[in-house]
Amino acid sequence: MSAEWSIPARLDEPALPRTVQLTDVLGQTKTEASKGTLVFSFKGQEYHLEATDGGNQLFVIFADKTNGTETYGAGRFLYVDKPGWDGKTVLDFNKEINPLCAFTAFATCPLPPKDNMLPLTITAGEKVVEEKHSEFKN
Template sequence: MLRWRHGCTILLAALLAACGETTDAEDPAARADAARLDVMFSAQTRVWQDARRTELVAPDGWLSLIGLHRIELKSHFIGSGKTAGIRLTMGPEALGLLQSDAGTHAFTPERGVAVTLDGAPVRGRVSLQTDADAAPSVLGFDAGKGSLTLIERGGTTFVRARHEEAPTRRRFTGIEYWPTARNWRVEARFVPSAAGATLPIANILGMVEDTATPGTVAFERDGVGYRLQALDGGDGALFLIFADRTSGHGSYSAGRYLDAPAPGADGRLQLDFNRAYNPPCAFTAFATCPLPPDGNRLDLAIPAGEKTYIPATTV
């Protein structure tokens, strides 16, 4: 979750509290205050949007994905050659041999091919860790432009391939947003779940995993109450996966994500839907995005945040 300078956040919150979210149309001073708040709020939102773009287009960002390969055999040759069991779209024709057995994985590079493990040159057979381990391994290839990692989803292990020259990264067209609106930053209340509560979360691959849920976030819009079941966002923050009536009608059809701050001691927090963002699957076919749980499909249109991504059709 992107975090902002504490002082700036406090200043804006104080101004909002002093002036309120509505203004008297007949009061020039109130209109001027509202205009200043709009400018400040839009500026903060643009900072978030810029950081979001930087994260996406990073050499190892989501746009760099070039493959997702299920490990089905005990041995797989990896490379871009036609005979490779796990065939890469970029990189050397023969990269090496991946061996998997009883949850353990090892890699042996092809003779004469430069490969690194976590940045250090690989001289022979090396053991690999998955993203379920504390320190997942990263195999580098193609002079550091490409990488392979092992990820576990629904009891299945996959090879995830990245390359900084991925077509999705080179052709990135940018993100379109709805106009920033202060009234889409809403007050909300956090209701904790019972200890050990879980929520079935399906991913884009059709797998379902029971995932810990810290609680539910409740908010109102135009006098109607809505609730979103939250996932752990780390450091007390919340991660929300939701769909709304714009899903497939302006926003990404499979839903969007929203990072929310840690609730206060009284359970209060704010949800800024101007910062609702597309899951990685909106940009690449090689992600494993979690999808909104049934309770997070809102009968509400939220024309705020990121719109559907439209990729370029040519290089």
């Protein structure tokens, strides 16, 4: 666990209902309601991640520069505590997990929306188990 990857964020909630298109590994697309955009800064640069409903938490599907080498090629998942009254929460990238697709070819997993492809090398979280789906390498 690295404190560097536990990053304060704020949730910018949409003024009007907004949706996110999520395409899965088979190319099928479904529409999810957006819960807002998680805005955070890392090394002086601002980034945004679209969040959907994760039950008691927010759910983020994202990609970064480690996909296909150090981490699963199709991206990773992150559950984030819902923000407090002030709209603030924490993105703890140490808690990133691989989707079920990383473990079996019999799963159908959503891919990160294009806005959730971070130009960062996030070294925290779950790493690649054994890359079986080379078609998802970046």
